Amino acid sequence: MVCGCSILLKKLAETTPYTHTHVPAGVCAPMIEMILPVFKLGALALKSICKPIGKRIKKEAGSNPNFRQSIINLAQANHRLSTNIQRQIYGQATNAKIRPLNEEKAVQAAADLLGEIFIFTVAGLGITFEVQRSSRSEARKEAARKEELEVIRRRQDDLERQLEDLKQTLAQQTRPMAVLSLRLPSGSIGNRTIYA
DSSP, rough: OOOOOHHHHHHHHOOOOOGGSSOOSSHHHHHHHHHHHHHHHHHHHHHHHHHHHHHOOOOOOOOHHHHHHHHHHHHHHHHHHHHHHHHHTTTTTTOOOOOOOHHHHHHHHHHHHHHHHHHHHHHHHHHHHHHHHHHHHHHHHHHHHHHHHHHHHHHHHHHHHHHHHHHHHHHHHHHHHHHHHHHHHHTTTTTTOOOO
């Protein structure tokens, strides 16, 4: 039985470095290029961690008969499920009897399966943590943007009030000038200067 996770890790390790040609405009390419090697390194570290876990599972299976039987049952169930799925995909008869794995292959398959479950659990937790961290960061940025908008709105309201006050003051100051110019007949000022 081939580990799906090990195939994924091999393909990931064989991929070429990310280039700028795949990045749409406006995306920070250096950051993406920096994250990808870290992801590869993390995947390699997980793969390295899973090897001792698999060995430990095999060792426990040899010493504890209850644990051995439970992982053999798990491996046999996984074998039946994957064989039925493969048969359905290839259009073969699914009602044919599936030959069970021998005990050593079942223990190996269970160790591989538990290693993959461990890898995907850790990866899932890592992704969940990253998404939550990113959403918290976005929430902080959004709060800062809202606060900045509120400051701008308050400033605009203050400027509108000041403008209205200036208009009223100007209107009050120009009204006596208009009244004064209406009271004096034109040409009657002569050489005298009138101050308002």
